Amino acid sequence: MGYDLEKIPLQTSPHSTYQDYLDADTREVPGIFREVGNAVVDIADVSKDRYVDRDWYEREREVWEKTWxxxxxxxxxxxxxxxxxxxxxxxxxxxxxxxxxxxxxxxxxxxxxxxxxxxxxxxxxxxxxxxxxxxxxxxxxxxxxxxxxxxxxxxxxxxxxxxxxxxxxxxxxxxxxxxxxxxxEDYLDPIRRHYEPYKLDQSFLGSHVAKVLDGNWKIIQEAFMESFHSLDTHPQIVGTVDDFGCQYDVWEGKPHVNRMLVPFASASSYVIDQVTEQDVYDDWTGRKELGQDDSAYILADGETARQATAKARREACAAMLGEDMDHVSDAEAVDGWYYNVFPNLMFWGGYGPNMWYRFTPWKDSHEQTLMEVGFLLRHPLGQPKPPPAEMTFLSVDQKWSDAEELGGLGFVLDQDTTNMAAIQQGLNASYKEGVTLASYQENRIRHFHQTLDSYMPKK
Ligand code: FES
Ligand SMILES: [Fe+2]
Structure with a gap:
């Protein structure tokens, strides 16, 4: 973390949109990244009963009866x-x-x-x-x-x-x-089309970790539907994840899928004036924390951390698939593709490893959730699918970071987890009737609730 949180200005403005990142890509970017979805979603508060009321939960059963x-x-x-x-x-x-x-x-x-x-x-x-x-x-x-x-x-x-x-x-x-x-096939529009090139028929469950968390399943899921919480919940990542550069897509007439594209190996507007590209690269690769020699890789003149990361990812991907990956754009190689499929799957695109999350009510409780996380890997073409990873079921006392298969992600999930029970408790305690969501950065959450409402039986 090569920046000082005390020096973050109170007001920031986006320095780059996601489309700007695409314009600077070293390869031609697939058209799917250009499909900006700005469907209008009502910005009225979302009612809190959907998180706290047992009656809502009982009626919500209809969702599991009607959805894929x-x-x-x-x-x-x-x-x-x-x-x-x-x-x-x-x-x-x-x-x-x-x-x-x-x-x-x-x-x-x-x-x-x-x-x-x-x-x-x-x-x-x-x-x-x-x-x-x-x-x-x-x-x-x-x-x-x-x-x-x-x-x-x-x-x-x-x-x-x-x-x-x-x-x-x-x-x-x-x-x-x-x-x-x-x-x-129709339900999965457009994720099915968007992921077509990425050899997902060669994918298999490479890791699978689960933990029961306090909080309604929607509270837990929504913690992963925006990057707005980066600075306060994950201050260590703002040097390498550009929260302001995220693109949040909600498409007209596509109720079951939305996405967030997150520029990785790129500094947030919060700290961009405090860091160099080399700082970003060193931070992203974790080399400083690992105590490795800073001179191990020095960016070429004009090279960005994002480009250097893409180069390394292409090589890793080529080794995994046994194919030339030189055509893969920086965006495909580096960024976070947070696609959600209603009601409860989050699944990354690209050549992998593809992160996935699933959120289900735990033992029919409206205040507890089974959260599962893992990565899909690829096997070479023509070889049989390896057996799926055994699920690591973390106990109440264990942290995500105790699951070695999650690597550095575990620590980030532990940070996310600190909010969840507190959100449920706060909503239970609140005099306010709803939650107030950002018009852009939290538009996917509102889109989710719009779809949820469409499946709810009338009272
Ligand atoms: S055989 Fe199933 S309950 Fe009797
Ligand atoms: Fe988070």
Whole structure:
């Protein structure tokens, strides 16, 4: 951190927009970065009941009944008979790989007396209920009724497990319980199109860390939807992350996807007058803190920290994929691509490693969240997908930084975590009826709530 926080001026003005960064790129930037989304979103306060009221949470169940949501990764269920238990709110789903390679999402509840069919993920030829032995195929078709003579009332053609729709994209397995839902391909507009070139079919779950946090799932998620909090929550990053240069995109007619593009290896307007490009580079690479020799890499004349970082990233990426990556722009190689897919997935683009987050209510609580974080890696073309990383489940007393697989990100997440329970407590205590959001830097949060409102049942 080569700057003095005391010297930050009270008023700052943006020195660069994200589009300015693109203009200075050393390569041609893909058109997707030029798709600026400035759809108008209502700037009225967002009501606080959605964070604090149990009644809101009860009505919000409808969201999980109507939306496409990530249940697991394809590599969690690679072989026929593999199944994954996905719990959401009071619902539970058995995501199973069928003999023909297709995937089924079966309601994880026995049609006899309601026992949950499986408590944990695993492998099976069929789903036999451990209580009395009613049995269904992997695809949820009725296979066996014990003492069938005793159940004359059962219509065997109408006793299959309840199904959700299933779709896959980039290795993610999505389900949607709504039989009338729009196709997943349309739902994922424009992220699906934007990520097309990045070989996500070669991706696999390289790391997976989870922790239960105090706070409504939306509070936790929204902490990652803006860079406005950088200076006060993460003062160590303003020398290398340009919060003012972020682009926040909300597109007309695209309710389920929005994004934030974050210039990395670039100083914030807060400190840009205090640092050199070499300072930014040294700070970004962590070399000073690591006590390494400052002369290990000196930027060439006119070279920016961002350009030098892009060069190194291209080389790392080429080694990972076994392909020439010289065409990759600085923006693709360096920046943070915070795309959100409604309701609860955040997933980075580019050639990876791709960071992802998921936020789900924990054990059907409106005041606790299971937050999961990880990275997708790539395997070389033609090679089988490696098995997914085991989930590291942090205890209440453990920090994100205790998870070695998160590297330096863990410390940043620990800083974010310090706000979360306090937000829930503050909202519970507040006399104010809503939260007041910035018109630009927090427009994605308002966009999220606009979409949320559209799924909420009327009172
Ligand atoms: S509850 Fe499942 S077989 Fe009886
Ligand atoms: Fe943060």
């Amino acid at each position: 949501q990530v249940a697991c990764r394809e590599e969690h269920i690679p072989e026929p008979g593999d199944y994954h238990v996905y719990d959401i709110g009071k619902r539970s789903w058995l995501i199973a790989r069928n003999a023909d390679g297709s995937i089924s999402a079966n309601a994880n509840t026995c049609l006899h007396r309601g026992r949950k069919l499986r408590l944990e993920s695993g492998h099976a030829d069929e789903f036999r209920c451990p209580f009395h032995g009613f049995t269904w195929s992997l695809a949820g078709e009725l296979a066996h009724i014990p003492c069938e003579f005793d159940f004359p009332q059962i219509d065997k053609d109408n006793f299959n497990l309840h199904q959700a729709q299933v779709g896959t994209w980039s290795g993610w397995v999505f389900i949607n319980p709504d039989p009338d839902a729009m196709p997943l």
